[in-house]
Amino acid sequence: MLTLLVFLPLVGALLCLLVPSSNRALLRMVALGTSVVVAAMGVVLFARFDGASAEAQYVASAAWFTLPGAGAIPIRMLLGVDGLSILMAALTAVLMPIVILSSWGHIGERVKEFLVWMLVMETGMLGVFLALDLVLFYFFWEVSLVPLYFIVGIWGGEKRLYATVKFFLYTLAGSLVMLVGVIWLVYAAGTADIAALTARASALPSETQGLLFGAFALAFAIKVPLLPFHTWLADAHTEAPTSGSVVLAGVLLKMGTYGLLRFGIGMFPTAAVAWAPLFMGLGAVGIVYGALLAMAQNDVKRLIACSSVSHLGYVVLGMFALTQVGLRGSVIQMVNHGLSTGLLFLLIGMIYERRHTRAIDQFGGIAQSMPVFAFFFVFAVLSSVALPGLNGFVGEYMILLGTFQASPFWASIGVLGVILGAVYLLSATRRLIFGPIVHAANAKLADLNAREIGLCVPVVVLCVWIGVAPNLFLGKLDGSIDALAERLDDARVAAAEAQADEVAAR
């Protein structure tokens, strides 16, 4: 089932290649149809997934090749889903039809290429989340870079070339350092199977673990992006076409946080415990810094991009609190950010298609001309600022609670970010949506059509669902997070013992 899930988009991409590029309707149907089928499979997978178990489920394995040289380490096409990846995989599958459908409004040129790249990217992203072989993971990790490079570079805004090359080089530089880490780890442990590696890596000497953790964490931190590696994100988000921004915010950035969770923390618990204060600090500073950046923006898309930096700061903060609640909160917050920020980018795309500007001061009062749009926008903003009853609240609350257990100081900085978040998002909303209509062009804007409403509704439903009944989603994490927390406890005990030995030796 997982093999089909991962490679079906690729099949769809190949089908699209066969359709003549003049036949746009058919192309769009093929792409949309593929992604809808994948989404349905993702939902079924989610529903059937047993959250109580820490084991990988629906494992599909096939021989791929054997590494040359000593040891003859087999590399397998090993796919499987566990508590760390189920939400990410399901989110990817569900967001993609929305993304593809949204592109009908703003991608009018080179439709075929666009859809092909989107579907290839879907395969890459699902592969990243579902790969259980380290080499396969790295393979998908880099493959998923290429489509976005083309999507931003061909269909992006004015400074697209600068943005896309910067994006590619930044993330590639991080990935390549990770590549050396991957090679080292695979040969040191004699296997590329992630489950076996997770068991064996914690036995490595702590200096080695530290170096490897550094190599992996750098790649993921750039992808997240964690301060100080965030500068590529604002450019890439601003210049990307709407659908590109949605994928970037919704899924691609999650590859970074997911990587930190599975590889950074999961594989090198000792190193993670040692480095946790640094990452919590970077996360918390990122929250505040991102929020301050967002306040200063007049381009609403750039504003949301900066808010992404802030929101992902929460994810990292909660994750490196290394507490049960914090870890759970950070995973659910990854989904939340994908949904609410994705929705915001969609909505901004819709008004950009109408006005061809994103400057906040060009708008104002559009609640009068576009009431439906205003409803969705306000909803997305409220979800983003964590209104109780919506998804954001669940995530941020758990993260702050988990962080407080580990470090009250960083938790209080995080709380500051919550306030700042409300400030910049709500004031942007006021300037965009409410007040009198200043510019005549805004008076006769057409409200959302059926397709656009259809894009927003599923996201809204999910936001409410997570907000009201989070346990359906959190329950899927139990087995894996418990196992992870157990490894972390072992690492802490071992570290404490080592310290005690050192003291005794003196």
Add this chain to the structure above:
Amino acid sequence: MNPYELDFDALLTPGAWIALAPLLSIVVGILLLLVAEVVDALRPLRGVFFLGSLVVAAACELRVVGGPDALVSEGGSVLAGTLLADGASAAWGLVFITGTALAWAFSHGFYGGSEARYKDEHDVLMLTCPLGMMLMASAQDLIVFFLGLEVLSIPLYVLCAFQRSRSTSVEAGLKYFLLGAFASALFVYGAALLYAATGSVSLAELSTTFVADDASPLALAGVGLLAASLLFKMSVFPFHLWVPDVYQGSPTPVTALMAAGTKGAAIAFLLNASFLMPSGTAELLCVIGLVTMGVGYLGALVQEDTKRMLAYSGIASAGTIVLVVAGVLKSGAELEGARTAALYYMGAYVFAITGAFGVISALERDDGRFTKLESLAGLARSRPGAAAALSLFVLSLGGIPATGGFLGKWFVFAVLVRSGFAAFAVIGVLFSVIAIAFYLRIIVTMWMRPADEAGPVSEKASLPAVVATAVCVVGVLATGLAPALFLR
């Protein structure tokens, strides 16, 4: 035994015939081409002769890869231990055969005017090249290697200068000839010094008697000269200066042949002869490799001519592959893994670089406009197939997954990491970020910039070129996605 008294029965064992079969079939192909030049009735068959001899040679090489009993019983080397005939040497042969066949396909319709009249001679010269490469890659004797080196180099000198109407081509031929002759001389001088010091030019013999770490200064001077000559052929720093001019000036299909083939043949021998180098040179080679990568990638970054850019990227690839040798010197035991890594890297490289030069040659017109980077602008619209193929090739050169270049890079750096050179590996992979920066320039130009005023021509490429491009695409993807096919 008196070495001048040859006992042919003892030399030409059953294994020797198996090992020589690929070489002989190419020789037969060369002879047939020469005959076809004068016998008009045979002229239409020239293509058949060219490709046919290569196909037969490839089949013979595959037989060697299978490891027939006759060869195994003779210990993998034949002709009194002067020629290797094992899986690795046969695999190198396959790489060279593939490269030659592809380069030849791209040469169809490339030459115009007076040069087209001499296409027969061009083909004969081109078919001679793999002969030299195969001899070099399987030589177990310095003299045999030198024979191979000259059999490869002399036709290449001529081929570089083949476009006599274009002054840059003549310049390329002359430069390559002068510097190449110098490198050949270095090799002979080095071999002579080594012989003077040890009394042998046979690698098989030296590998048992020669201990590089406490060799005499005379022998080490010889080894140094040999290494310099090989590094020159591979275009490794500081012997890389000829490459940009020669690659840019030569006819593009010849550049394609040269880029992959010469490098592969030299690295194959360098690995076979790596025991001659003292283990203390491992770090030195590592630094040389990294500097070469730096020079190549940084040089490529500022080029405005696609061929020249690819020439610099070729220098960088040579630097990458030298790292493998450094790994072997450091750890010793990793020779098999290093061979596989080098083979895989070059195997994937031959598809990507030949394909890249090939696509350019297929676009190139007599005025050479298409070698300029900006003339590729808008290619994605006028020739989407060519643009997609070229993008795939440069992504492979940049080592992005799903292409063979990724796994090649992986294997090379794996050798380095396992030899304890992880820090060098980090520097090496970071250089490939620079590489991607200029490969992306090519892609950006093709896909994301509008066409220039004249616009790329949309005349159809010749059929052989299209087929060869398709083969390269399949090759790049197959080496990237199904490595099990090639790893044996």
